[in-house]
Amino acid sequence: MAAETARQFEALEAQAQTLMARFIAAGHEAVAPAIIQPAGVFLDVIGEAVRARTYVFTDPDGDELCLRPDLTVPTCRLYLERHPGANVAAKYCYNGAAFRYQPAGADRAHPREFRQAGIEAFGNREREKAEAATVALILEALRAAGLAEVELRIGDLGLFRALLRSLEMPERWRQHLMHRFWRPEAFHAEVKRLVSDPAAALTGRPGALIAALGTGGRVEAERHVAAYLEREGIELAGVRTLGEITERLRWIAADAKATPLSPATARLIESYVRIRAPAASACARLKEQARDRGPEMAKALETFEERLDVLSELGIDAGRAEFSAEFGRMLGYYTGFVFEAVAPALGPSSPVAGGGRYDGLLKAVGAGADVPSVGAAIHTERLLAAVAGAKP
Amino acid sequence: MSDRLILAVPSKGRLMEETAAVLAKAGLVLRKTGDARGYRGEIAGLDGVEVAFISASEIAWSLRTGRAHLGITGEDLIREQMSDAEQRVEFLNKLGFGRADVVVAVPRCWIDVATMADLDEIAASFRREHGRWYRVATKYLNLTRRFFASKGLSDYRIVESLGATEGTPAAGTADLIVDITTTGATLAANGLKVLDDGVILRSEANLVASKAAPWGPAARRARGEIVAALG
Numbered sequence: 001m002a003a004e005t006a007r008q009f010e011a012l013e014a015q016a017q018t019l020m021a022r023f024i025a026a027g028h029e030a031v032a033p034a035i036i037q038p039a040g041v042f043l044d045v046i047g048e049a050v051r052a053r054t055y056v057f058t059d060p061d062g063d064e065l066c067l068r069p070d071l072t073v074p075t076c077r078l079y080l081e082r083h084p085g086a087n088v089a090a091k092y093c094y095n096g097a098a099f100r101y102q103p104a105g106a107d108r109a110h111p112r113e114f115r116q117a118g119i120e121a122f123g124n125r126e127r128e129k130a131e132a133a134t135v136a137l138i139l140e141a142l143r144a145a146g147l148a149e150v151e152l153r154i155g156d157l158g159l160f161r162a163l164l165r166s167l168e169m170p171e172r173w174r175q176h177l178m179h180r181f182w183r184p185e186a187f188h189a190e191v192k193r194l195v196s197d198p199a200a201a202l203t204g205r206p207g208a209l210i211a212a213l214g215t216g217g218r219v220e221a222e223r224h225v226a227a228y229l230e231r232e233g234i235e236l237a238g239v240r241t242l243g244e245i246t247e248r249l250r251w252i253a254a255d256a257k258a259t260p261l262s263p264a265t266a267r268l269i270e271s272y273v274r275i276r277a278p279a280a281s282a283c284a285r286l287k288e289q290a291r292d293r294g295p296e297m298a299k300a301l302e303t304f305e306e307r308l309d310v311l312s313e314l315g316i317d318a319g320r321a322e323f324s325a326e327f328g329r330m331l332g333y334y335t336g337f338v339f340e341a342v343a344p345a346l347g348p349s350s351p352v353a354g355g356g357r358y359d360g361l362l363k364a365v366g367a368g369a370d371v372p373s374v375g376a377a378i379h380t381e382r383l384l385a386a387v388a389g390a391k392p
Numbered sequence: 393m394s395d396r397l398i399l400a401v402p403s404k405g406r407l408m409e410e411t412a413a414v415l416a417k418a419g420l421v422l423r424k425t426g427d428a429r430g431y432r433g434e435i436a437g438l439d440g441v442e443v444a445f446i447s448a449s450e451i452a453w454s455l456r457t458g459r460a461h462l463g464i465t466g467e468d469l470i471r472e473q474m475s476d477a478e479q480r481v482e483f484l485n486k487l488g489f490g491r492a493d494v495v496v497a498v499p500r501c502w503i504d505v506a507t508m509a510d511l512d513e514i515a516a517s518f519r520r521e522h523g524r525w526y527r528v529a530t531k532y533l534n535l536t537r538r539f540f541a542s543k544g545l546s547d548y549r550i551v552e553s554l555g556a557t558e559g560t561p562a563a564g565t566a567d568l569i570v571d572i573t574t575t576g577a578t579l580a581a582n583g584l585k586v587l588d589d590g591v592i593l594r595s596e597a598n599l600v601a602s603k604a605a606p607w608g609p610a611a612r613r614a615r616g617e618i619v620a621a622l623g
Contacts, residue, residue, distance in 0.1 A: 043525075043549045043550075044524045044525060044549060047525055047546045047547045047548065047549070048525075048528075048537060048540070048546060048547075048548050048549055048550055049541070049546040051537070051550070052537060175516060175517075176513065178516075179512075179513075179515065179516040179547075180512075180544075182546075183544050183546070185544060186512070186544040205503065205504065205506055206503055209503075225503075228503070229501060229503070234500045234501050234503070234583075235500075235501065235583055236501045237499045237500075237501055237561060237562050237583050238499045238501070238502075238561045238562070238564070238567055239522055239564065239567065240499070240501075240502065240514075240518070240521075240567070241521075244517065244518075244521055245501065245502060245503065245504055247517070248504040248505075248513075248514060248517070249503070249504045252504060
């Protein structure tokens with residue numbers, strides 16, 4: 001796709017000007033981060049899966065570089081270069097090419113070279129307001145570009161975290177489940193393991209040592225592990241410390257003796273993940289379920305509701321947006337609210353825009369701590385096709 | 393256009409010697425034609441066959457593009473260079489040499505890690521402690537990526553290693569490795585152990601047929617004779 005003809009190029013340019021004008025009018029500064037980026041940032045932050053979809057290459061100096069697969073990470077790097085302390089609020093917008101490998105047979109809605117027009121807002125502590133403003137601005141820009149009809153899909157990873165915290169289980173199990181949330185199959189398998197047989201993790205490990213770790217504190221446990229390594233003639237090598245290894249063994253020891261997760265709790269988790277409903281009714285249902293779930297869950301729901309309210313104030317009928325508890329899976333770096341805008345002509349597999357909150361990303365690219373960050377991007381070729389009313 | 397079968401075989405080293413020995417045992421004697429240092433040859437008694445001596449790593453490429461009809465090379469090299477090997481080539485005969493397992497190996501001191509599931513489970517805490525995903529050194533980029541994906545692992549980073557891979561965890565350039573091993577002795581000497589379910593592939597040299605090569609009647613006939621002799 002990516003402007004194969006002069007006419008398409010001109011149409012994309014005109015559309016981009018419309019989008020950027022809206023972003024700039026809303027106080028976003030136009031920036032143009034570099035197209036060629038160090039590959040390491042993407043690989044370390046998002047993980048190896050990104051390499052399979054990214055054009056990674058080695059330059060004559062032997063440095064591993066890539067064609068940016070999106071503009072969010074490059075914009076984060078630009079912000080950090082300007083504000084190394086990451087302590088300044090800033091709003092940026094951009095329009096530029098991104099590149100993603102597509103397997104043979106991908107349709108025209110998934111080109112390997114496409115242009116994203118998007119916005120990012122860093123350092124705004126009024127989270128729900130910043131999120132609602134992002135959605136509103138993207139929808140306004142889509143409308144300005146001529147897209148008459150758009151469906152909004154939203155999700156909230158914060159709700160899932162709060163739900164886990166509100167449930168009776170060891171902290172390590174929460175971490176396991178959170179880590180696997182992105183991968184539905186592994187997630188489901190982990191829930192099953194915790195219900196049926198948490199001790200299953202014991203096979204293939206030094207059983208006697210693990211039994212000895214069951215009692216006593218951390219320091220004593222480390223002594224046990226050090227003595228075991230000494231006896232077995234195993235040298236400590238690599239960056240993982242004795243402390244890290246011991247901690248994980250203590251988790252395994254605790255799992256071996258733990259009361260399995262109650263089937264009721266497992267059902268609650270699984271049923272939450274399956275929720276898919278208009279946001280207003282999903283919210284009502286969750287409130288019903290969460291009545292006795294403690295303050296954290298109540299707070300997360302309050303936040304969720306507040307965001308819907310701010311959106312309505314901005315003229316968006318967010319109560320009718322589709323809420324999906326699962327939405328946000330497969331999108332590595334998001335940490336909270338997520339959304340997508342779907343044009344009926346293109347369908348949900350090719351959203352015209354998407355974004356969300358990613359508070360951990362700036363730290364991952366070098367900031368000293370997490371920074372409140374929210375952003376979104378429009379897939380401009382799709383938008384052009386959707387406005388033309390045809391599947392690209 | 394002549395309808396000769398092109399057989400690609402390794403051009404040097406032990407792989408070439410063992411290839412020649414296995415073929416000779418099957419009554420197929422390799423002979424270089426022209427200059428003794430040349431890269432073309434024939435098989436005594438099989439007129440329709442031309443032998444191409446090329447480097448082992450390029451044999452997979454020759455088969456994929458159809459420049460060679462048949463090739464003798466390690467299954468690991470074929471599968472590394474073709475994500476869809478079954479679509480592009482056919483494995484005809486296992487040849488019983490060049491045996492090596494492609495395995496996932498971690499430092500022996502990781503006594504809490506015995507399986508791929510363990511590896512997945514330590515990813516988050518490793519990231520927390522060290523500010524990055526753990527690094528996997530390997531020359532088998534594609535095999536590693538596919539195997540890790542099949543086990544549901546995505547939170548790691550590959551660093552390409554073209555030699556002395558087993559030394560990278562001790563040197564600090566990687567945290568674990570994917571490499572070939574025959575006896576496991578080199579891994580053990582470097583303080584590494586193979587994960588219980590960490591065998592990606594049990595590889596050996598194979599006679600492999602290209603699906604992209606032009607298969608005329610004479611080439612088919614020659615293939616039949618070679619397969620039968622090796623069978």
